[in-house]
Amino acid sequence: MxxxxxxxxNIFKNKGDPNQDIRQFLKNIPLFxxxxxxxxxxxxxxxxxxxxxxxxxxxxxxxxxxGMYIVQSGxxxxxxxxxxxEQQSLARLSQGxxxxxxxxxxxxxxxxxxxxxxxxxxIGIFHPDxxxxxxxxxxxxxxxxxxxxxxLAQRLRKTNLELQQLTCARRTQKKDKxxxx
Amino acid sequence: xNPLPENKSIVINxxxxxxxxxxxxFIFILVALIAAWILPHSGMVLTPLIxxxxxxxxxxxLVVMLEGRxxxxxxxxxxVMGIITLLMIWLMIFLAPVISRExxxxxxxIKNETPATLMVKLKTLLNKHLPLLKNPEINDQIMTKIEKxxxxxxxxxxxLIPTILPLAISLFLIPFMTFFLLKDGRRMKKSFIQSLPNxxxxxxxxxxHKIEGQLGSYIRGQMLVSxxxxxxxxxxxxxxxxxxxxxxxxxxGLANMIPYFGPIxxxxxxxxxxxxxxGSLNAALVVILAFVLxxxxxxxxxxxxxxxxxxxxxxLLVIIVIFIGGEMFGIMGxxxxxxxxxxxxxxxxxxxxxxxxxxxxxxxx
Numbered sequence: 003m004x005x006x007x008x009x010x011x012n013i014f015k016n017k018g019d020p021n022q023d024i025r026q027f028l029k030n031i032p033l034f035x036x037x038x039x040x041x042x043x044x045x046x047x048x049x050x051x052x053x054x055x056x057x058x059x060x061x062x063x064x065x066x067x068x069g070m071y072i073v074q075s076g077x078x079x080x081x082x083x084x085x086x087x088e089q090q091s092l093a094r095l096s097q098g099x100x101x102x103x104x105x106x107x108x109x110x111x112x113x114x115x116x117x118x119x120x121x122x123x124x125i126g127i128f129h130p131d132x133x134x135x136x137x138x139x140x141x142x143x144x145x146x147x148x149x150x151x152x153x154l155a156q157r158l159r160k161t162n163l164e165l166q167q168l169t170c171a172r173r174t175q176k177k178d179k180x181x182x183x
Numbered sequence: 184x185n186p187l188p189e190n191k192s193i194v195i196n197x198x199x200x201x202x203x204x205x206x207x208x209f210i211f212i213l214v215a216l217i218a219a220w221i222l223p224h225s226g227m228v229l230t231p232l233i234x235x236x237x238x239x240x241x242x243x244x245l246v247v248m249l250e251g252r253x254x255x256x257x258x259x260x261x262x263v264m265g266i267i268t269l270l271m272i273w274l275m276i277f278l279a280p281v282i283s284r285e286x287x288x289x290x291x292x293i294k295n296e297t298p299a300t301l302m303v304k305l306k307t308l309l310n311k312h313l314p315l316l317k318n319p320e321i322n323d324q325i326m327t328k329i330e331k332x333x334x335x336x337x338x339x340x341x342x343l344i345p346t347i348l349p350l351a352i353s354l355f356l357i358p359f360m361t362f363f364l365l366k367d368g369r370r371m372k373k374s375f376i377q378s379l380p381n382x383x384x385x386x387x388x389x390x391x392h393k394i395e396g397q398l399g400s401y402i403r404g405q406m407l408v409s410x411x412x413x414x415x416x417x418x419x420x421x422x423x424x425x426x427x428x429x430x431x432x433x434x435x436g437l438a439n440m441i442p443y444f445g446p447i448x449x450x451x452x453x454x455x456x457x458x459x460x461x462g463s464l465n466a467a468l469v470v471i472l473a474f475v476l477x478x479x480x481x482x483x484x485x486x487x488x489x490x491x492x493x494x495x496x497x498x499l500l501v502i503i504v505i506f507i508g509g510e511m512f513g514i515m516g517x518x519x520x521x522x523x524x525x526x527x528x529x530x531x532x533x534x535x536x537x538x539x540x541x542x543x544x545x546x547x548x
Contacts, residue, residue: 050377050384052381058381062542065540065542066540066541068389069388130388130392134247137251138250139250139251
């Protein structure tokens with residue numbers, strides 16, 4: 003149906019706005035919360051909506067990554083060494099969470115596998131489209147990029163804190179062991 | 184009810200997948216047959232479509248730049264197409280008198296110089312410079328062969344020239360198609376990606392992005408090189424006083440897009456016309472020297488700086504493709520066969536890369 007829309011859309015333009023709910027959803031995502039209506043419409047053109055069935059792999063570890071996903075509905079699991087005896091569950095994500103954001107900024111392989119834990123709807127935003135946006139709408143591009151950098155910094159700070167806590171816990175454990183000897 | 188025994192369910196599954204496989208093979212054969220039936224009749228639409236696609240790749244950076252200045256997509260495309268139309272009109276007004284004068288003199292020359300009179304001129308010229316040909320038997324044999332090949336060449340060139348109707352349709356279709364490809368190209372791409380299964384979806388985004396990037400720089404580079412060669416040829420031929428230098432120089436620039444044969448195709452008319460005009464074989468040498476010099480400038484300065492690491496197509500493949508393109512679609516086929524081969528080559532290379540890096544591509548994974 004969508005294909006026909008593209009061809010005939012210019013002549014028989016649809017007055018209704020089928021993507022209104024996606025924009026409403028995006029407005030509640032911290033990454034796009036500060037954007038205006040017109041800017042959200044521009045972002046909406048870049049997004050790809052995908053549906054995944056339970057246990058369907060979204061992307062595999064060590065494969066080249068092209069972009070990030072936002073969970074619109076359902077649940078997504080992030081796994082290390084998926085489908086191997088060493089499989090580790092790294093995170094469980096639900097509505098509004100996003101993952102794979104590193105691939106938006108660097109040309110590297112995926113560090114983990116993402117799997118739909120139930121029937122899920124995802125919104126994808128990809129590196130080529132984002133860089134195209136930087137060229138076409140630099141102001142909007144900067145807004146999105148600075149927010150993304152901000153969120154990545156928050157995640158890094160959180161990881162640093164967890165690492166510090168882990169190191170402290172290990173040190174205490176070591177001291178306790180030495181004291182008990 | 185008892186559940187199906189395990190081996191029975193496997194047989195059913197196998198049968199289902201086999202039927203699905205057969206269905207896929209049937210669809211593939213059907214599509215191939217339809218394509219084979221349509222292809223010979225598609226020249227009238229296919230050639231303008233390819234030209235429009237190449238033009239849209241060429242103009243896209245300009246549209247993106249205007250979008251960056253605050254214009255919306257439709258406005259930016261309309262502005263670019265408007266500027267190009269105005270430029271074409273201005274060029275026509277500016278060049279029309281010169282070109283019509285050149286065509287008039289060409290027409291006059293054709294009236295005065297039939298292949299027969301041309302042969303007489305050539306005969307006296309060769310007799311004068313090559314004493315070996317004074318033997319009447321050898322002379323006659325050579326002259327009959329040359330005359331035959333001139334007639335064959337003329338017939339072939341007339342066959343290659345597109346007839347007026349397809350040309351008029353193309354002139355209308357190309358700007359129309361270019362406008363919509365520029366305006367809606369991104370949405371068409373998105374719709375295509377949307378229709379793909381999840382396992383191929385991300386890989387296709389990466390694949391299309393790489394193909395677009397490589398192809399864009401290749402086509403823009405080729406067009407720019409042709410423009411440079413065209414300007415250099417016009418300048419050189421004007422300095423040498425070759426008649427109809429404007430048309431022949433522009434043709435040499437356009438022909439430069441055909442590898443190996445292009446520069447020869449561009450040089451031959453200039454050599455023949457200069458020899459007839461000046462009446463000496465030295466005139467041929469001077470033109471050959473000018474074209475060799477232009478080739479050297481192209482190989483050492485223009486192409487390396489503009490094209491950089493371009494698509495390398497094997498010479499044998501180039502020759503085969505040029506013959507097929509010329510045979511199937513005439514002049515347009517000759518000009519477009521290399522960019523189209525470039526598109527196919529980049530696609531195959533990127534598919535091969537994806538095959539190595541994405542597990543979705545490997546059968547059975």
